[in-house]
Amino acid sequence: MPSLNITVDKSSAVPVYRQVAKQLVHRITNGHLPSGTQLPRERDLAAETGVAAGTVGRAYEVLACRGLVEMIKGRGTFVIGAMLPPAPTPTGAGRQARAQALVRSTIDGMVRLQFSFNEIRDLVHVMLLEREDRLQNFCIAVVDCNPEALGIYEKQLLYLSKAQVRKFLLDDVRQSPDVGAMFQAFDLILTTATHHPELTGLLPAQRDKVLSAAVAPTPQTAAELDAIPRAPDPKIGVLCLSANFRDIIRRHLAARQVADERIEAAFYQAGMDLNAFLRDKTHLILPPDFPLFSQGGYGSTLVRFSETGGRVIQFDYQIERGSLLVIEEAISKLLMA
Template sequence: MINKDENKPIYKQLVDEILEDIKQGRLNPEDKLPTERELAERLGISRGTVKKAYKELADNGVIEVIQGSGSYIHNSAIMTGNEKRMAAIELLDSLLDTLEDWNFSVPEILNLMNISIAKREGENGGLRVAVIDCNAESLEIFKKQLLYIPDISISAFLVETILLDDNPQALLSSYDLILTTTTHYEQVAEHIGEKKNILVKVAVAPSRDTIVNISRLDPSASVGIFCRTNKFAQIITDQLAYFLPKLKSVSTHFENTLSVEADSMLLGQYDAIVINPDSILLEQRVTDGLLEQYIAKGGKVIPFHYLIDNGSLIYLEERITAVLRETHPGQGTDLPR
């Protein structure tokens, strides 16, 4: 659909729409397109805009303009190699426009393309990654955050598990990469010996939405923290103090000690609650609409998303591409920057 409020030029939108119709089979080789006047009237745009779109499609070999007859979808079955390349560039341009609209940087796009190409080329058991941190909530968040990476297998370890193990090198021997946070990097690096060469340090921080929602709280509000571990509760407490230093009333409750009935009584004590994104309170089948009732009465619910930051993700993607090239020859072809 043409969107006149979009930043992308209307003729480019029309080009993309016709290319998508071809891709989805709604337009077939040798189908005749509407005249410039007909299409302009149908879409409520200028005839010159349609003419510009048709010219770009014709210049790239997507349509044929036959004088006195009209414009037709080119028969790709007889496209020359050069025509196919021109059409491919057009498709890639359209994809890049979309990714840039989603605020992906060039390095991010290159990393994602490398990883995607590696997936297509590879016939392997996938990438094995170990994630190490001090609390169960963060580990679950990191695991979910990394699931966009194709064929990745993620195992989570508490820092204590690694530090107390007599032979952590053996414990981590089957992994291609090991991730830990800046807080625990030095500890872990010192303890895992030669495995340090595959250890990746990542910075973590609350998501933008989490920060905004916390900052909007009234300092006079009573706030309850609901989570599973004391360490995650402390992370939330520290962030509340940083972004809302005048907040007066904060209490912590641990989910594994609560029943639905107890939760119901506790929620009523607070103007807002901060919970981990995998909280049992978010499970409708368990809580029987408890949060919905709380929100309906004016309560605020803030899931605390504690994520690997964007810079660390870009670096991690680069490391993944390098690992794929080293351990699975022929994969992860590095695209030029």
């Protein structure tokens, strides 16, 4: 293929692999490298740019982390396409008021330093562009024992509205022959407080990148679980994707004195007979963000279940506020480094 015209500045404070990755991202997102394009072999691009093949390999891993390329063993690295960022997390009125006060204070301080309004506007604009550029090249790994819980990080961390996130199941990490290489390209690794000791043990050389988060059911989920009757008759159905999630639900219900024999769990499969599963149930617990209402035929089944007195509980997690602040502060520091 023709030259990609990748240039690097080895005197820059920006790591060389990030310089290479940034230029490749630009070529993919502007259409210069359309979906399906095979990127040069690592040693070929390394020879063209005058860097080590491992540096190019790390840049390719950044692109893979962002979902822009697929690295196929024995075949090469292929462009998938530009990935749109998730929608920003909505903010509350209280947070907005605090932000406005902070902006007003900053403006007042800059005026006292004799900056004009145009200069303030230009400086803020440039700094926002710099921060956004860093964030778009920021790679975060999240690790948990069940797929149902992995989405909570994207939903809650404001910075993740544009950072690139890749999810890992803990079992896959345990079985990897080279755990260190699996996470080498990531700037930060997030997991729950429960799994933090094990993950740092698996990643001794990268333990400083691993942050823990305390997670718990949302107040609404907790209230709905609390409202389940303790009487022995009602049966509770749990629809899940993993045995770990099933066991988590059982523990939460056990803490509320709900007898285990009242709980029946089923692993979701396309085409399953949901009517039969719900026949003797009074409650159905679903994983977070589970799109069962939109699945063919199942939406009407759940509506009928609710209309006949059944209760559908979406089991939603949240990162506790203290953990959220620690994680956001760590991301902010890394972006400013």
